[in-house]
Amino acid sequence: MLAKQAWRLLNQKNSLFFRVYKARYFPTCSFLETKLSSNPLYVWKSLLQAQEVILEGSKWKVxxxxxxxxxxxxxxxxxxxxxxxxxxxxxxxxxxxxxxxxxxxxxxxxxxxxxxxxxxxxxxxxxxxxxGILVWKENKSQSFTVKSVYGVV
CATH class of the missing domain: 1.10.150 (DNA polymerase; domain 1)
Structure with a gap:
């Protein structure tokens, strides 16, 4: 489920969720480029761990x-x-x-x-x-699903 939230940070840039996290944790870069900051919340640390799953299961469409x-x-x-x-x-x-x-x-x-x-x-x-957009390579529709994450992990 955390991978789903990480995917939202990459693809739903108009959401309140994205804007809050962007302002707090990665104001000058993208979610995939951000690193762990000092004294992060447990949820943020967990979202950053989901970066690996996202990177493994996705590819860039030029x-x-x-x-x-x-x-x-x-x-x-x-x-x-x-x-x-x-x-x-x-x-x-x-x-x-x-x-x-x-x-x-x-x-x-x-x-x-x-x-x-x-x-x-x-x-x-x-x-x-x-x-370029990030697409999910783990299914034919190239759309992220929680079920398809289990094939990556």
């Missing part, structure tokens, strides 16, 4: 790519591995062609192994004006 970190957000089936030494691009947006709104194949071929390029090219870029 939007504009401006806020999606290549190495730290799960947007690929397997974590990316670069074929060259850094400095690497940090945001997914840097792998897109600004003019066409599609993946920049030259950049992909430069930075990633061939199999990883195919993984990236298989991701559709439909809505480049929206932020």
């Amino acid at each position: 939007g504009s790519g401006t806020s999606m970190d290549i190495a730290n957000h799960q947007w690929l089936p397997q974590p990316p591995s670069f074929r060259r030494d850094g400095p690497w691009p940090t945001k997914v947006r840097e792998l897109m062609d600004e003019v066409t709104g599609q993946w920049d194949r030259t950049k992909l071929a430069y930075w990633f192994e061939r199999h990883k390029c195919y993984d990236i090219l298989s991701i559709p870029l439909n809505n480049l004006h929206a932020n």
Whole structure:
């Protein structure tokens, strides 16, 4: 049930629940980026423990790519591995062609192994004006359910 509340903190940003916790515990970052503060309430510590479950059972659906970190957000089936030494691009947006709104194949071929390029090219870029969204990967509907959490734990 705590994972459900953590999911709400990620997806219901207009709720009173979100606004109260955002103001108190993570005013300058997102829920997934926040760390345990000094003297937290028991409920907040429990919600932070649910972060691991959320991260394990979800994936990012690419939007504009401006806020999606290549190495730290799960947007690929397997974590990316670069074929060259850094400095690497940090945001997914840097792998897109600004003019066409599609993946920049030259950049992909430069930075990633061939199999990883195919993984990236298989991701559709439909809505480049929206932020990426977190979807639940543990069921076909990609919607969070308490029942589906038990497959992750």
